[in-house]
Amino acid sequence: MSDELDRELARAADALRSAARVCVLTGAGISAESGVPTFRASDGLWEGHRIEDVASPFGFERDPRLVWNFYNARRANVRTVQPNPGHHALTRLEARWDDRFAVVTQNVDGLHRVAGTKNLYEIHGSLYRTRCTGCGEVADRGLDALPELPHCHCGAMLRPDIVWFHESLPDDVWTAAVTSAAKCSVMLVVGTSAVVHPAASLIPLAKRQASWDHVRRPAIVIEVNMTRTEASDLADIGLYGPSGQILPKLVDLLDQPA
Numbered sequence: 673m674s675d676e677l678d679r680e681l682a683r684a685a686d687a688l689r690s691a692a693r694v695c696v697l698t699g700a701g702i703s704a705e706s707g708v709p710t711f712r713a714s715d716g717l718w719e720g721h722r723i724e725d726v727a728s729p730f731g732f733e734r735d736p737r738l739v740w741n742f743y744n745a746r747r748a749n750v751r752t753v754q755p756n757p758g759h760h761a762l763t764r765l766e767a768r769w770d771d772r773f774a775v776v777t778q779n780v781d782g783l784h785r786v787a788g789t790k791n792l793y794e795i796h797g798s799l800y801r802t803r804c805t806g807c808g809e810v811a812d813r814g815l816d817a818l819p820e821l822p823h824c825h826c827g828a829m830l831r832p833d834i835v836w837f838h839e840s841l842p843d844d845v846w847t848a849a850v851t852s853a854a855k856c857s858v859m860l861v862v863g864t865s866a867v868v869h870p871a872a873s874l875i876p877l878a879k880r881q882a883s884w885d886h887v888r889r890p891a892i893v894i895e896v897n898m899t900r901t902e903a904s905d906l907a908d909i910g911l912y913g914p915s916g917q918i919l920p921k922l923v924d925l926l927d928q929p930a
């Protein structure tokens with residue numbers, strides 16, 4: 673790795689060594705090395721679709737078959753992938769802080785859960801789950817292929833249990849994510865373009881309002897990404913390169929004596 677990156681990695685390890693609580697915000701980039709396509713790599717189109725058509729309640733109302741085609745294809749993709757060293761590095765980090773550590777993910781691929789992360793908030797839902805448009809029942813269906821237009825035992829159509837654009841995030845999960853961001857002393861921001869809200873608002877929240885040991889002290893923000901993003905100006909430390917290589921290196925540094 674470059675000297676500059678090595679220097680920044682040493683600074684990041686120092687910041688983590690003295691961290692009382694750690695919050696990690698992840699986006700599609702942490703799953704890229706597992707083979708899960710990111711959102712904005714495809715110039716605003718998502719697997720050839722307009723986001724409005726496949727990830728909004730209006731799109732689902734207009735053409736549920738198209739939306740289920742899209743989600744069944746993503747479920748089939750995720751069925752073939754595994755967590756990468758970046759996901760596993762976060763479980764090693766969690767072991768150091770235990771319940772003073774949380775991962776807030778925008779991803780719906782479930783890879784943090786498969787990697788073993790315990791304190792996990794999936795703020796945009798999960799590809800594994802469906803929700804009934806009639807009785808509201810939420811069910812974990814694994815990643816097995818679902819029918820083109822799956823229906824509930826009550827007769828109503830199922831939808832993915834995923835937060836689409838124009839939809840609000842689940843209260844309980846979002847409240848837990850906000851609490852984690854507001855209390856952390858270090859926030860790792862990994863693999864997100866920091867464009868989607870309210871997820872991206874967790875970064876300024878950690879930066880400005882974090883309270884630690886009852887002293888209101890801003891969190892140290894460490895960005896891990898391939899490029900600078902909308903959040904880079906808020907980052908105290910920038911680690912630019914593949915998260916699957918950077919995160920394990922960071923954890924190895926923590927394991928070495930300071």
Ligand code: BV8
Binds near residue numbers: 698866
């Ligand atoms: C809400 C589920 C209101 C779907 C997702 C105008 C009209 C309507 C709404 C809005 C509007 N303007 C703003 C909004 C709000 C809107 C929004 O933020 N829009 C954006 C686009 C401007 N937000 C919403 O609609 C939210 N709801 O506001 O509700 C409301 C309020 C009250 C009451 C009722 C309603 C809901 C947002 C949730 C949308 N659902 N996902 C699905 O996944 O199937 S968001 C979707 O984008 C994914 O979850 C994804 O995670 C997320 C963010 O994208 P990223 O994860 O950042 O991925 P991206 O590709 O962008 O970036 C990848 C990054 O990784 C890059 O930086 C890249 O450099 C980096 N990278 C790549 N490889 C690597 C890497 N880094 C490291 N290593 C690598 N190897």
Ligand code: ZN
Binds near residue numbers: 804806807808825827
């Ligand atoms: Zn039902």
